[in-house]
Amino acid sequence: xxxxxxxxxxxxxxxxxxxxxxxxxxxxxxxxxxxxxxxxxxxxxxxxxxxxxxxxxxxxxxxxxxxxxxxxxxxxxxxxxxxxxxxxxxxxxxxxxxxxxxxxxxxxxxxxxxxxxxxxxxxxxxxxxxxxxxxxxxxxxxxxxxxxxxxxxxxxxxxxxxxxxxxxxxxxxxxxxxxxxxxxxxxxxxxxxxxxxxxxxxxxxxxxxxxxxxxxxxxxxxxxxxxxxxxxxxxxxxxxxxxxxxxxxxxxxxxxxxxxxxxxxxxxxxxxxxxxxxxxxxxxxxxxxxxxxxxxxxxxxxxxxxxxxxxxxxxxxxxxxxxxxxxxxxxxxxxxxxxxxxxxxxxxxxxxxxxxxxxxxxxxxxxxxxxxxxxxxxxxxxxxxxxxxxxxxxxxxxxxxxxxxxxxxxxxxxxxxxxxxxxxxxxxxxxxx
Amino acid sequence: xxxxxxxxxxxxxxxxxxxxxxxxxxxxxxxxxxxxxxxxxxxxxxxxxxxxxxxxxxxxxxxxxxxxxxxxxxx
Numbered sequence: 001x002x003x004x005x006x007x008x009x010x011x012x013x014x015x016x017x018x019x020x021x022x023x024x025x026x027x028x029x030x031x032x033x034x035x036x037x038x039x040x041x042x043x044x045x046x047x048x049x050x051x052x053x054x055x056x057x058x059x060x061x062x063x064x065x066x067x068x069x070x071x072x073x074x075x076x077x078x079x080x081x082x083x084x085x086x087x088x089x090x091x092x093x094x095x096x097x098x099x100x101x102x103x104x105x106x107x108x109x110x111x112x113x114x115x116x117x118x119x120x121x122x123x124x125x126x127x128x129x130x131x132x133x134x135x136x137x138x139x140x141x142x143x144x145x146x147x148x149x150x151x152x153x154x155x156x157x158x159x160x161x162x163x164x165x166x167x168x169x170x171x172x173x174x175x176x177x178x179x180x181x182x183x184x185x186x187x188x189x190x191x192x193x194x195x196x197x198x199x200x201x202x203x204x205x206x207x208x209x210x211x212x213x214x215x216x217x218x219x220x221x222x223x224x225x226x227x228x229x230x231x232x233x234x235x236x237x238x239x240x241x242x243x244x245x246x247x248x249x250x251x252x253x254x255x256x257x258x259x260x261x262x263x264x265x266x267x268x269x270x271x272x273x274x275x276x277x278x279x280x281x282x283x284x285x286x287x288x289x290x291x292x293x294x295x296x297x298x299x300x301x302x303x304x305x306x307x308x309x310x311x312x313x314x315x316x317x318x319x320x321x322x323x324x325x326x327x328x329x330x331x332x333x334x335x336x337x338x339x340x341x342x343x344x345x346x347x348x349x350x351x352x353x354x355x356x357x358x359x360x361x362x363x364x365x366x367x368x369x370x371x372x373x374x375x376x377x378x379x380x381x382x383x384x385x386x387x388x389x390x391x392x393x394x395x396x397x398x399x400x401x402x403x404x405x406x407x408x409x410x411x412x413x414x415x416x417x418x419x420x421x422x423x424x425x426x427x428x429x430x431x432x433x
Numbered sequence: 434x435x436x437x438x439x440x441x442x443x444x445x446x447x448x449x450x451x452x453x454x455x456x457x458x459x460x461x462x463x464x465x466x467x468x469x470x471x472x473x474x475x476x477x478x479x480x481x482x483x484x485x486x487x488x489x490x491x492x493x494x495x496x497x498x499x500x501x502x503x504x505x506x507x508x
Contacts, residue, residue: 186439188475188500336441338464377466379440 012101014234014249016262018226021214021234022207023249024106029138032145035108039217043151044119051077051120054212056220058232062098063088063168063205064279064305064381066231066294069212072202075192076121079200085118086177086196087111089130089139089206090161090168093277094328094423095308098236099206101247101426103135106210107142113209115154116216121202124154129173131163165332169380170203172334183334184380205306207236227252231293235304238424241265241311245424250292256309257288265311272312272396274422276305278325279385281392282318301395303388310422317411317418319404322393323351324421329386339377343370344386351390354404355417361405368394434477435500436485438467442496449492453477453484465496475500 014020024030035041044050055070076083087110091099102110110128118126130136136158146152159177161167167182174195176182195201211233215223224232231252237259239246246263260267273283280303290296297304312321330348333340350367353359371390374383394401403409411417438449438457445463449456456477458468470478477485489497 184441186437186441188437334441338443338445338462339440339460339466342462342464343460374460376472377440377460377464 011244012105012247012249015251015254015259018234018249018251020249022102022106022109022210022236023247029104030106030108032108032142032149035112040108040112040213041115041146041149041151042213042216044116044216047077047120047122050116050216053220054120054215057215057223058220058230059208059211059215059223060231060294061205062207062211062235062307064093064276066304069204069208072192072204073117073120076200076202079192081199082125083121083123083200083202084125084127084196085114085121085123086127086129086173086201086203087114087117087206087209088168088170088173088203089128089132089135090163090173090182091132091306092163092165092168093279093306093308094165094421095240095274095277095310096238096306097245097424097426098238098247098307100132100135102206102210102236103130103132104138104426107138108146109210109213110139110206111142111146111152111156113204113206113212114156115152116212117202117204117209118154120212126154126156127177127196128156128158129161129177130158131161131167133160136160165328166334166380166382169382171380173203174201183336184382186379207307228291228293230295235292235307237292238306238308239263239311240309240422240424242313245426252293253291255289255291259292260288260311266313269314270311271314271316272318274310274312274321274325275392276303277308278328278421279303279305279381279388281325281389282312282322282396283392284396302392308424310424315411315414315416317355317409318393318397318400319351319409320355320412320418321421322389323348323355324418325389326351326386328421329382329389333378333382333386334380337378337383339374340383340386343374343377343383346370347374347386347390351393354401355412357404357408357412359405364394364401364405434482434485435475435502436467436471436477436489437475437498437500438465439496439498440464440466442494444494444496446493449485449488449497452488452491453481456481456485457488 059069060066161182191201330344450459
């Protein structure tokens, strides 16, 4: 068990009773010797058999969409043209630190996953896509070691872009690796049809890729020893609370109540959560006892997304939190699709006036209309995330919305109104991002 | 007939929604998305084809393009 730690402290701990797969138990900044002696970089015999094993493992994408990794691998493998594989480490989500942590501390696990994805897809052409300078240094140092080993077998180039919320969306990844701006493009084509250099492209989140060596090592049934039927394995949770940021490896199926209790948080003071980074919006206290599983949270009309969870305590107002997140979307969207830059600005204006007790019931009804009517109207998922934030607030905290319309919200009246959305820190303040 | 609408190009003229109102859904600021029957596939209902062709030709920013039919090789 850990106790509360100062804001920004770096901790990486696995849930009790499991043998961690993604968080290292030994020295930080693994080198190739340590990684190989732990069972890494095993030769891949039969690529087709490996792809079948990934399909059977039920591994789902950890970047936010939870798409089955085996189906994605199969799509590029069977496309016909030689594919390209990209490790997506551009963690644009401010509430998440897990991808940067993996690249900084477990670069060989990530590169081994990239190698397996490439060989499984039927190619030797791979890319790593990052924005964090320290992640890039770590990956390049590991690549120097790996390239000396003929068994590594793939060619990897590294692309670094400026950090941005939209830069990690998979069409933005493809456009940037192709030499263009790191902003999304409209579909079709999707990357698996036509991506880097016009070739079928698998864009895999680095945490998803980091699971592939475990599928190889354990086989599908061994991989499924942790987690649930529909969300097998473990995932990295970035947990942000007033106590600081924690990075934890959690088996799917655990509840937030168990995680918070283990992490030393005061469960009694929990008012709700901001789920899936900023993408799923706020959730109420009933999320405490729902198994952490992609489908169980979808059934709640919330989402695990990239595994980032921010705790809202008694003194956090969900209206103010949602307004802060919506202001972020209004500021950080790509500025490309009219429905998105107008819609996020409009929803942000209503939420800020609601936060300030100045909105009317008619304003809230307009917000309700946008929260459903704007869904699907952007080239990427940003507008859907913004619509989720509005819909979740209206669904989960109607009484708090009513207090902001007709009364006086206690936490906001106390003068401590949240203006910035929750964000996670990988290092203590003053030690870089 | 199959089309693609590139919403990163759309400037909200709304002409497509006038020519083919069942194929283009216009938001309150004038920006278009493909309407529900076309979403995903881009397949245009036969009765809307003439209107959609006019929309393709009249879009001032060329945000709408005709795609090869699904399953057919690109010429």
